[in-house]
Amino acid sequence: MSELSKLTISGAREKLRAKEITAVELTQSCLDAAAGADALNAYCAHTPDIAIEQAKAADARIGAGDAPDMCGIPLGIKDLFCTKGVKSQAASNILDGFKPEYESTITTKLWDSGAVMLGKLNMDEFAMGSSNETSAYGPAINPWRREGSDTKLTPGGSSGGSAAAVAADLCLAATGTDTGGSIRQPAAFVGITGVKPTYGRCSRWGVIAFASSLDQAGPMTKDVRDAAIMLETMAGYDAKDSTSANLPVPNFESMLTGDIKGKKIGIPNEYRIDGMPAEIEKLWADGADMLRDAGAEIVDVSLPHTKYALPAYYVLAPAEASSNLARYDGVRYGKRATLQSGEGINEMYERTRAEGFGDEVKRRVMIGAYVLSAGFYDAYYRRAQRVRTLIKKDFDDVYATGVDAILTPATPSAAFGIGEMKNEDPIKMYLNDVFTVTVNMAGLPGVSVPTGTDANGLPLGLQLIGRPWEEGDMLNIAYRLEQSAGFVSKPNKWW
Template sequence: MSDLNKLGLAEARDALRKGDTTSVELTEACLSAIDAADALNAFVHKTPEIAMERAKAADERIKAGDAPSMCGLPIGIKDLFCTKGVPSQAASRILEGFKPEYESTVSQNLADAGAVMLGKLNMDEFAMGSSNETSVYGNAISPWRRGNDDTPLTPGGSSGGSAAAVAADLCLAATGTDTGGSIRQPAAFTGITGIKPTYGRCSRWGIVAFASSLDQAGPMTKSVRDAAIMLEAMCSHDPKDSTSADLPVPDFEAALTGDIKGKTIGIPREYRMDGMPDEIEALWAEGRKMMEDAGAKIVDISLPHTKYALPAYYVIAPAEASSNLARYDGVRYGHRAKLSQGDGITEMYEKTRAEGFGAEVQRRVMVGTYVLSAGFYDAYYNRARKVRALIKKDFDDVFAQGVDAILTPATPSASFGLGEMTDADPVQMYLNDVFTVTVNLAGLPGVSVPAGVDKQGLPLGLQLIGRPWEEGDLLNSAFALERAAGFVAKPAKWW
């Protein structure tokens, strides 16, 4: 079989089971593709030795007939997941040289299921960004281009390296994390599938924290079926994470019947934004029709507190970040600034953090510290928490009325050029998360499915939001949407 790296998880799994290929061959194909794609800057720590060792072990397991569905499949791991003995920097200078002595629960679950780690993937520093332009490794670059224009485009953020790697067939799938849209927005920008499961479905243990009440890991894959396969392998109850749900993990792949007859899909009127491009509006209308044609009942719904979601998110997330990032002080691990004669511990903290954190992380830590400070805690942080409760109630009310899933655009635009947003007001960049942050604030599952292209040939995604803990049902709705949309576009190879 040629072009093995172009396979998805399900196809590769079936080929391995039939004996048409081996994990070693699959892994070698991906390692070659990675080495030829340095222009994308997607993989930032390559681990070919680990990959080959795991691939050989996976082939033995498959031969012995003891092979879970991820066994032998080569994947990339976002640099936010701690991986034993491998640099885990969260794309930040402050964690330079940090090689954990332990494995995150999610990456351990994948390793136990026989998945092959090809290396660590680029991302926005500490997952703070929507364009992968805040990374200490430099920008990740999308494999997509606008027509014949050579302008480098963003693969989205913060899981930009994961999105670029999957879209460019450097790996069969990748892990991402989503705090305000960091799986779904890059998936939409690069024409792949990404699901953020219900908060608590995947353990956060061993994932470098950004905002602990919002962060959730999930898979970024080439299809909805692949997302179902990988999500099941990633999920588990974990006593090491106090927010991990003690619930059985269903067989998500078995839920993919594609039959959504009788399902009710809600269309929220508040997601019709001023200035939304016509192409996004048209794609959303088309998505609505596709779901209707597949037998779903479409209803208009109201989520009245949506307009407060972004401001609430950009108070809560930085507040939690300023608290979580206080641990990076140059004392125990990572970067420590060179000190001058007479400098004390305070100077060491100040210089280390000033050198170690990039501008966006510094901005968010300062915002977070401000909203948590004595005079402003009630005015900002407490008020944002109350708004968050109202946003969650909006969703609860809609689901109580019998809505099974909610269909929205995934992003307010297609991918944009690197540098096109960074020089502008940072709020312009934050507006990228307008359709995704509500899902994190409410702790719900959300999936982005590629559904079309814009006039320049760039992918556009639609988002489905599901009931809590019903990822199987949500993935089945996404499967029906994927089949109806028939998205098969791939980026033309230029790298």
């Protein structure tokens, strides 16, 4: 039964419904795999008792013929999602010991469909990072290694634990969140599929906020079909989230025909950045050829304000973060600093936040407070908002010409080593998001699909950017790309 954790969602669904396996057996296989993978540091909390209880309930539903697609499927949940009675810390010391009395809307939807919670997954603190190195739990480790090397690699961030767990078969799939690329970049680094839905497609209620106008939850899965299955369960209107879209959720899986004849795929000139590695350039060109061979029309498009996206993002996201993180003050929940004699409430606030937040979070809170301050609001924040509007218009103009999706690289490189960027200028780390932040700024759907490997045998991914609310069409193009690329490589087990 140890091989069961290697199943896809669709493969497990088939076996569960045929009564070839039980949800309990499947769950136990994943629990065993997770328990033996401490070296990856992907899980920050294990919930075996909850998992077995949910698996038994799933088996009862399957036996009664009441089995939704996700019924009996064991999942890992990013530590950003509030889970009732289970610690939800956003990988931050400031939320040490916090156990919510409520369940996020997305996890509620998953549990209502019969899915199983294996535990909580590691991440960058408050989702601020591209390498999972800002986590209070320490970095998650990529299950992939460079050929002939024992160097520990990052699984990307902020959803690094989710990426590592799915790639290493410690769960069948995982939830992630994406504020500037935090689903798509780690998915590319570990050779899995990651979907960032249209802003408003999935509820943000009960997901600990980083930047509220950019955050969006999505699935991280072993292939595109699994992503379609899981996204349908996660998506939908939620009255508790004022930004949730009241739109019907299609059956995304039924749209995976692989037929993309006549589809128009845009290649943005502005994504050909200086210093792009030749292997990324080749991967991109090969991906375009695959789609062309499948009957799609490849056209050059222009997104002229792309070069302003990263600086505008790193004004807007920290501004929203500084506002969202003001609530962590040590008064009501989480960490409270021990006061010295004679100190009062102001000292308690200061000491709690100084001790509770990590360096990267402090950096972004200070940047955010600065750009929102009276003398700089117009110069930075308001200007960045104008740039965001122009970026959105760029995409609108391209889609108005009949383009169905845009193809780009997912990342500027393969996974890098833990600590390799630690002491460098933080701007170099931020550049990992160069291909992904525009999608969040414009509120569009995006998907990362593994399509090849680099010279060291590490996975590389391509990104498809879809039209608003047309995740199904985007996923069908991704499905065709996945079929054409034929990426089936898995990391060699060393952990």
